[in-house]
Amino acid sequence: MPEQLIPTSVVLGAWVATGLTLFIYSFLYKDNPLFKLGEHLYVGVSIGYSVVLVWYTVFFRLLWEPLKKGIAEHPAALGTYEPVIPALLGLLILTQFFPRVSWLSRIAFAFIVGFGSGVAIPRTVSSYILKQIEDTVNPLITMGANGLSMGFDLASPQSGINTIILLIGVVSVLFYFFFSVEHSGPGMVAARTGIYFLMIAFGAAFGYTVMSRMSLLIGRFRDLITFAGAEYGYATPVLLLVTVLSLAGWELAARRKGGEE
Amino acid sequence: MIFLKRQLPLAITFVMGVAFALQYYIPHPVSEAAITKVSDWMKIISGFALVLGIASVFHVHAVKIRRQAPGWGYSGVLFAAIVTTMAVGFWSGGESKADGSQTAFGWLYDYTMVPLQGTMFSILAFFIASAAYRAFRARSPEASVLLVSAVVVMMGRVPLGQTLLPGMQISIGQFLFKIPGAWDITQWLMNVLNSAVRRAILIGVSMGSVALSLKIILGKERSYLGGGKDQ
Amino acid sequence: MKGLLKDLARRMIAIDRRIIFLLIACATLLPLLNPFGLPIKVSPEVQAVYEYIEAMPERSVFLLSFDFDPSSKPELEPQAVALLRHAFRKNLRVIVMTHWITGTGLADGVVTQVAAETGKTRGKDYVFLGWAPGGYALIISMGQDLYKAFPSDYSKTPTLGMPVLEGVRNLRDVNYMVSLAAGGAGIEMWYVFGKDKYRFEMAGGATGVIAPGLYPFLRSGQINGLIGGLQGAAEYETLIGRKGMAVAGMDAQSATHFVIIVLVVLCNVFYFALRGDKGKRV
C-alpha cells in the first residue's frame, strides 16, 4: 500500500459517520439517549437540507432566475411572468395560517389534485391496464416447423402451460378483489385460488427481498470495517467501546433510579 | 362567497383534470410543452408548502421546550441541527461541490445524511429476520404456502442454496425427467406466479385509481378539499 | 422430559428479538472478514443485458441513469461499476446521468473512478451530465433535445460539441439505456416516457425489492433485461470476469439466508411442539 495521507476532513467525517451509525444501531438494543440524540440530529439535518435544497432548486432555479432573465430580455411579453402563477398558488397555501381566509388554500389544492388526477388517468389505462391485458393475452400454442404445438416447459416463461397458469392467476386474484359478489360456491373456489396465488407471491417476494436488505447491512458493515483502520484513527473500535460503555452506564443509572423509587 | 369557496375549486379541478387527461392523446409539441411547464409549477407550489411543514415542526418542539416536557433537550438538539444545516447550506450556496472540491454542505451531507440514511435502511436486515421468525409459522394452509415459497426463494437466491439444492436430470428408459433446483423454482415463482399476482393487483389498483381520479375531476370526491360537505 | 421440551419450545418461540439481531450481525460480519467464495449462477435476464452490450459496435451510445441515492448504494453501486467496466471495455460512448439529486455525488464518484481505472477520458469517452429536475418531464425534454435538457455537464462544460456526444441529438440517438433504480423515478418512468416514445432499447437494474415488480415488464419485452440486487451484480461481475464487491458480499448473503432459514425451520418445530399440546387441551 502506498502511503496516502487521508485529509483531516475525511477522518473527521469518518468519526462522525461511525458515531451516528452506532447511535442509530443502539436502537436495536432498546430506546436510549444515544438513539434519541441520533434521531433528533437526523431529523434536524434532513429538514435543514430540504430547506436549502428547495431554496436553490425551486425558488432560485425555477422561479427567480427565469423571472430575472425574462424581465431583462422581454419585459413586455406576457409569458415572462408565467412563474408568478405558481408562486401565487403557493402563497394561497400559506393562507392556512389565517383561519379566516384559509379556504383560499383550496384553490391551490384543487390545482394540484386536478393536475395529478388528469395526468394519471390515460397513463394508468395505457401502462397498467391495456398493456397488462395485452401481455396476459397470448396464444397457447405456437406454429413451428412441425406444425402446431403447445409448450409444457415450466422453465420457459412464454410456454403454453405458463400462459395458462398466468391467466388463472390473474383471473383468480382479480376475482378475489370482487367486492359485490359473495365468495361462496364456485366463487369461493376462485377466491381461494386467488388467495393461494397471493400468498405464494408474497412469500416469494419476501424471500427475494431478504437479499437486498442484507446487502444494505453489508454496505454499512463494509464502511465500519474501513473506518476501523489505523488511517482513520481506529474510529470504529473506539466509538463502539464508547457507545457500549455509555449504554451500560445509562442502564446502571436507570436501574439505580428504579431501585430508589 | 359560496361560489368562491366551493364551486371555484371544483371548477379548477375539473378544468385541470380534463385538460391534462386529454394532453396524453395530443402528440403536438405544444401539449408536451404544457405538461413540462405545469410540472415545474407543481414543484414551485410544493416549495411554498414546505413553510407549512416547518411551522408545524417549530410549533411542536417550541411547545416542548417552553413546557420543559420530558426530553425537551432533544428538541433543542433538533433546532440546533436545523439551524446549523441551513447556515452551512446557504454559506456553501447550496452546492455540494465547488471548484472540484467538497463544500461544507457536501461534507455535512456525505458524513451525516448518507450514513444515517444507510444505517436506518440497513436495520431492515435485522427486522426482516425477526419478522420471518415471528410470522413464518404454519398456522394455516395460507400461512404454510407463504412460508414454503419464502424459504424456497431464499434458498434459490444465494449460492449456498443453489449448491445445496441443485437441479437434476434423471433418465429412466427413454424418458428424461428434469428435477428443478431451488434456483429454477425461484425463477418460475418470480416469472410466472409473481408476475400473475402483481399483474392482477396492478389492474385492480389501476381501476381503483382511475375511478378515484375520475370522481375527483367530476367533483364526486372532494375530501381533498378538507372534508367540508356544505361549506 | 416432555414437559421440559415444551418449556424449551415455549421459551424459544418467544425468544428475545435481540438474539436474532446478534445472529444476523455475526452472519454478515464473519464472511466479510473472511470470505469463502461460492460459485455464482447467471440468470437469463442478466445474461440478456450482458449480451446486448457485448453485441454493440464500438462507439455506440450507452446511457446509464443512476436513479438512486446513497441508501441503495450497497446494491446498485456494484451493478453500476460492473456495467461501466463492461461498457468501457467495449469502447462504447457512455452517457451518465441521474434523476435523484441526492445521488449526484455518488454517481460522479463511481463514474470517475471506473473511468480512471480503465483509462477513459471525460468528454471524449464518457460524460456525466449530473442531475436536472423534472423526473419524467426531463425524459421528455431529453427526447426532444438533449442539449436543452442538459446545456452543460456536471463539471459545467457545455455539452454541445463534446466529442462523446457527436451525432447525438436526443434520446432517439441512444443505442442502449439502463436505468439503475431504487424506486419511483426509475425504470417504469424511463419506459413510459422514454423508450416507448423515442424507441431505444433499454434494460433495468433494480434493488432486490423492486425487481420482482419488474418481471411483468421483462416478460412483455418492455425492458430487455433485468439485473436484480446484489446477486444480479455478482452475476454481471462473473460475466465480465472481474469479481468485485458483489461476489464477496454474496458469501455474507449465503450465511444470513442460511441463518434465517434455520430460524424459520426451528420456529416451526417449536410451534408444532406446542400446537400438539394445545390440540389436546381443547
Add this chain to the structure above:
Amino acid sequence: MILALPFFFLLLIGGPAFAGPPTSPEGFRVLDTPNDAGQSLSLVWKASPSDSKDRTVQAWAAESPPAAFKKVAEFPSNTRYVRTGDFPWWAQPAGKGDHYLKLPSSQAFPITDGKPYAVKLLIREGEQEAWSEAAEGVSAPNYFNTAQVNNLVFVLAFTGVLLGSIAAARRNPHVYLRRIAGLDAVEEAIGRSTEMGRPILYLTGSGGMSDVSTIAATVILGQVAKKVAHYETTLKVPHRDPIVMAVCREIVKEAYVEAGRPDAFKEDTNFFITDDQFSYTAAVDGIMLREKPAANFFMGSYFAESLLLTETGASTGAIQIAGTDSDHQLPFFVTTCDYTLIGEELYAASAYLSREPVLVGTLRGQDFSKAFIMGVMVIGTALATAGVMFQTDAFNYFLDLFRDFK
C-alpha cells in the same frame, strides 16, 4: 409432452438466383408520420417476393425543390415490414406486409415541419441497382393520436359505467358488499386504545396529495377520527408532506364537528416531521417506543420504511392495521400486521366505513369493469389461440382493442 397437429403450410423458397435484377419498388409514397409531434416523415412501399437479405434498400432524401439528395437510411430489403401489432387496424399507415420506414429528423438530415421534402429509394444488389420515382411529403405535428383511440374509449366507457353505478347506488344504497377482515378490526383497535388509555397512531403514507392512495388514506382517516372523537382517545398523525398535513387537519377537524365534539379537537393531532424518508421513519419509531400507542394504522403508499415501522410497532404490542396499494411492500405488511387491506381493498375500505352511495357505487362500477377485463383476457386468449390455429388475423379486430399503442 408435445401436442402436435399435422398442418399444411407453405414453404416460401426464394433465392437470389431466381429473383432477377432489382426493380424499382411498387407503390412508393412519402407521408407525414401519423400521430406524432412532427419533424418526421414515413416511407411506405409494397413488399416484393424478391426481397432478401442480400438486396439492400437505401433511402435518399432532399429538401424540395430538389437540392442534392442525401442518403438517410440503409437496410436489407427483407426488413422493415409492417407487422401485426405494430399499428392498430384502425390506424394503419400502410397495409400489412408493406414496408414501412419512419424517417425522424436527425442531425445529418434535419426535417422541419411544413417544408416539402423529396425522397427516393435505391434498391441494390451486388453491382445492380434501381431507383424509384421521387415522392414528396410534408411533415407536420398532429393534434390527435388516433392509435390511442381505444385508450380514450376505455376511459369514456369506464366513466359511463362509474356514473351509472353511482346513480344506481343512490337509488339503492343497500348493495351487498363482502366482508373485509381488517375493517372489522378498526373499531376493536380504537376501543382497545381507549381502554388502555394509550394513543392511536395513524400514518397516511409517503405519497403526496395527488396520489390516489393518499386520498383514500385521508378518507379513512376521517372515519377513524369520527370514531376516535366518540371515544375521546388521543389521535396522532405524523406527516411527511405538508400539503397532506394541511388537508388532514381539515378532515380531522370536520370529523370532530360531525361527531359533535368540536371542543375535543386538537390542532396538533396532525403534525409534520420531515419530508425525508428515513429520518421520518426514525422519528415515528421513536414515537412508537416512547408513547407506546395501542393501535397503529398504516394507510396509503409506502416504500422501504414499511417494515421498519411495522416491526417496531409489533415489538410494542400494538394492534396494527395496514392498507396499501404499494404491491412491493404488501408482503411485509401481511407478515407483520394483524390485518392488511390489500391493494384495492384500501380504496374499498372508505366505502365500507362510510357507506356513502358514491363510494359504494364506485365499488360496483369497478367490479363490473373487472369482470369485463377478466372476460376479455379469457376470450382474448381463446381467440389468439384460434388465430394461430387457423393462421388468420381476423381476430385482431377484437384483440387490437385491448392493446396499448403509442
